[in-house]
Amino acid sequence: MLKQNLQFKLSQKLSPQQIQLMKLIQLPTQAFEQRLMEEMNENPALEGGNLDDEDKFEKDEFDNNDEYDDYDDSDSIDANDINIDEYLSNDETPDYKTQTNNYSDDDEDRDIPFVAAVSFHQDLVNQLNTFVLSDDQRDIADFLVGSIDDDGYLRRSIADVVDDMAFTQGIYTDEETVNKILCHIIHELEPSGVGARDLQECLLLQLKHKTPTESVDLAIKIIEDQFDAFTKKHYEKLLQKYNVSKDQLKKAIDEIEKLNPKPGGSFSGNTKITEHIVPDFAIKIIDDELELTLNGRNAPELHVSKDYQEMMKTYKDSKDKSNAQRDAVQFIKQKLDSAKWFIDAIKQRQETLFVTMNAIMHFQQEYFLDGDETKLKPMILKDIADMVGLDISTVSRVANSKYVDTPYGTKLLKEFFSEAMVNDQGEEVSTIEIKKILEQVISEEDKRKPLPDDQLAELLKERGYPIARRTVAKYREQLDIPVARMRKKI
Template structure:
């Protein structure tokens, strides 16, 4: 049976301004410029305050020609924004297209070094060969199917289908295999391999085959690659009937090879660009915090749009198009004000959060010594600045601070507390630092197991379970003892 009832609920809903602020808070500094430019293009009522506004007074810009201002009506409103022209615009055209948000001086292209890409280099090598049209098309298809790291992970049968559908070339499996072998001779060595083993073998076969070490290295890669990757060196010694010195030379020969012979230069160029949000300087023992200027852009509401809105408010509102025009201008003005407020709130939140972190970890920022880091969790800072933990988390997870001893993600300053035998609470960062030093100074022929590391920490006053030591070691991307073993 269906029936209607009245219910009263108390719900928490985010306002559009709050949602906009949350999104802006998460944006890293490197992307903030792009986000602001997008808003400037979408909203003509928002202006970059660093640019000269055409509606400012002549006294403010004496270099401007006074004739430019002769076309204003009695209300000080420029003719180009006249009511008649405005309401005749179809669907209210996007004003962003006519708005220039950059100075001519700043709009300079960054010079880029011109060089052939990885695929272009392979294509150039293919062009130098004396091939039939069919062989060239097969080779071209193989090059286009390579991954960025230089591997061919697409099956041969799939390549045959690709050639048939896209190039209308009917190729046999043997023909594709033959052209693949040709491409595998290209530079860089190891290109066109279908797995790691084939990649390493291609590179080793290009070396001096009369060299005994190279021959043994080929045998290891061909027959004992699994034992090699797991560092079961004793098994390899027995199988190859070599001593530890000879095995060391063989291992070093393999380690010289490139497991990813593809476009390593392009991959290196894709590294994340880190732009710090804060700068902390040490002035004779007194820390000084500043916010990156890119986080504080000069934005303002367009005076032209404000004048336009006031003009429309005074006009008759019986006309439907006039009402639509007033509504459109008001929405753009509100949106511009919201965005400016969100940017200001972002600045205040960033400074408030970082200032609390700096005061909490004052001794660390003075020295840069990890052992001076105090245990600190998100809740500590949230209570200090009277904000929600989620807000602090958004700041800590995406913002960087530049100090005199490096640039760090704010998240790296947060750590849990560990109690020593003396009852003192220290940061787990201190324990990780000790683990890192122990592993760095260990005998690589007999690396320290987790049990031994646990004993060392216990001797230093840190009673920690072995599984916790393993967790800390993994968080620092340090492999287990067996994989750290060296000859």
């Protein structure tokens, strides 16, 4: 049996403008600038830079967006229904012409030039030119260099290299020949240790390039014959094996610790792209008061194209309106609306970033005044969301990838957020504070007898932080601190 009924329900649907705003908010400064350039390239009705007096756009046309909230580009709009006057400018000064963005032309950040350096692999190839090699040897050496990874290792077996050369390069040789070229040519290249097949061989190659001394000779024996005992820091076994004093063993270990486990990474001409962090905010201390500024690159000067406004005016003034003109004015309207929405979204983004960071700054005022990380208060996203009246997801987007320049260095905003734990006095303390205390305790321990996690938990308990051993282990791992056995020193 079929029947119809009417049902009312409330549902939340984000408008295209809200979605656009959320996407803009989560972008850091550099990504925002790239997104801005993309929008300006895609929308010819959007322009940047200063306007001449006769090109100023009416302020109300930016601020009053009610009529565009439900606009859908897919709707077919009769050109005769478009109010052309809404898209024409007058001589009033818009608000973006009078705003202060704390970013003068003198402070303009210029593009950082990258040096056109020789790559790591090209440098190895250049070094091969210093060897007298036959054509076959040159081909094999070039192939071996091309098989070395960015860390400087040859992570393939000789048999695989021989097969690969035969199938891909038509170079037919044997394992003995390849191994000879690897050991007598590739292993002689700089930096020392390049072309090693594992860590043990890498350290041995570097030690054998050193000037022979008693400590270096002992280090070579340890790596060559007792590598497993060395990595597990079984120092007593090494003392008995080589019948040396603790001082002699310590000097040999010092020689090993000076070596580079990733020789390729130390190459000065490495052309890997370096990520340059541009702070989105800056906090300064002026007369014992905190002052917050938003990076001016987040507040660009944008305006609607005068040419597009003139097209609208031309259409309005024309007496005979053709179908082509009607189609054109609909296209122009869409571009003008899109430009207005984008400008409005940027203004809302700027305001959201500032008020959120301002709330974080005041919440963590004690830290920002003296830089002591133990004074960071427990702070979660909801705390800031309640202060500024925004949704938690919005605060999360602001904090996730934004940086702030402080008197104590450039910090990632999400580093200021932490859960709360209760100390022995019933006070809530930040987990950041506990990690800092844990790091301090480990730095002060006797490295000859490092403290295991259960003893670290006892020490923290004595200092007023009753946490379990497994929690200590979790915090230690988050701090990239190894277990007690691996922290041992002779």
